[in-house]
Amino acid sequence: CTLTGASIYSDLLKMVEFDVVLVEEAAEILEPLLIAALPSQVKQLILIGDHKQLRPLLEVDELRRVNRFDISMMEGMVSMATSSQAFPMAQLEFQNRMRPEFVENIRTTYPDLKTNHDRVDEHLPLACIGQSCFWATTRHEEQLAGSGTSRSRSRTNPGEVVDVTALVKHILWEGEVTPEQITVLTPYEGQRRELSRSLRGEQMQGMLVSTVDRYQGAENDVVIVSLVRSFGKDRLSKGIGFVASDNRMVVLLTRARRGFYMFGNAEVLEEGSRSWRTLAAGMRERETFGDVLEIRCRTHSASCTWASSALTSAAGSFYADTHVKVDAMHSTGILRAAIRSTRSCHAVIRCRSSAVKHRVA
Secondary structure (H helix, E strand, O other), X not given: OOXXXXXXXXXHHHHHOOOEEXXXXXXXXXXXXXXXXXXXXXXXXXXXXXXXXXXXXXXXXHHHHOOOXXXXXXXXXXXXXXXXXXXXXXXXXXXXXXXXXXXXXXXXOOOOOEEOHHHHOOOOOOOOEOOOEEXXXXXXXXXXXXXXXXXXXXXXXXXXXXXXXXXXXXXXXXOOOOHHHEEEEEOOHHHHHHHHHHOOOHHHOOOEEEEOHHHOOOOEEEEEEEOOOOOOHHHHHHOOHHHHOHHHHHHHHOOEEEEEEEEEOHHHHHHHOHHHHHHHHHHHHOOOEEOEEEEEEOOOOEEEEEEHHHHHOHHHHHHHHEEEEEOOOHHHOEEEEEEEEOOOOOEEEEOOOOXXXXXXX
């Protein structure tokens, strides 16, 4: 039964007189609530969960800062592993979800984690994107959610909304996955609302747009993340809020099976958290990090580099509503594209190579 149900029907459970209790997702449960739900006759308590992912949620932040109520019973017991009062503990050695290259993003958290290749090798990468895993760095400014007196503490990033929407449309156009196989994640409820509005439409039905906190325990073939936090150097000292949480970071890095793509301001995130700095360094070394993302057209066996920073210009509005089918190679110095669109658009996106332009006309 649920923890709430166990508390409500505690008298009934005492009558059953069972000796063993098994608790799932134990690392997310407040210790006082768990203790209140346990019948007094229990002789063995088995806690299953991951204390390195999300901790219990608290409505009053002071209970976290002063009383440490966000530390679950499970995390407290694990922290005693090297003491004389250590409890028996076991950890899974193999993961059955992510492609092996995704595991490298969490290697500092799970240094001994292995991959079950019999299961994971079936998760083929998308052919319509150059890499299965990539952090596309952006510099779009964040905003407070809402307007005027209705502004909230939540945040949005309109530029990242454009980027994410464009990438989703490209993937769906290529037809490798259905909308149900794509999940869009973001730390902030305000950004989730903006992404939901942007991704609204018949071709998007079935796609889930969620906050990171609500997605723990779930997974999907393709996961695209908008990290939101982005501001000038004069505000770096104020930090990046709960995006700095290592636990939340682990959750968003471990949801994808076939494709994982992040949009975020690396400069701000690296300054705000040692863990983000470590992740960025590792992804740079593995060449899964940068401001240019390679997208491919399977039909024409051609590819072009897509500079995320261009998406806030006129080119951005083009990519937000159309898709480019490349039908020429770099040999002429210009990629001429055939467009399938509901309206007429013209744009030029410049590659990092000064000799090449991707012309849309």
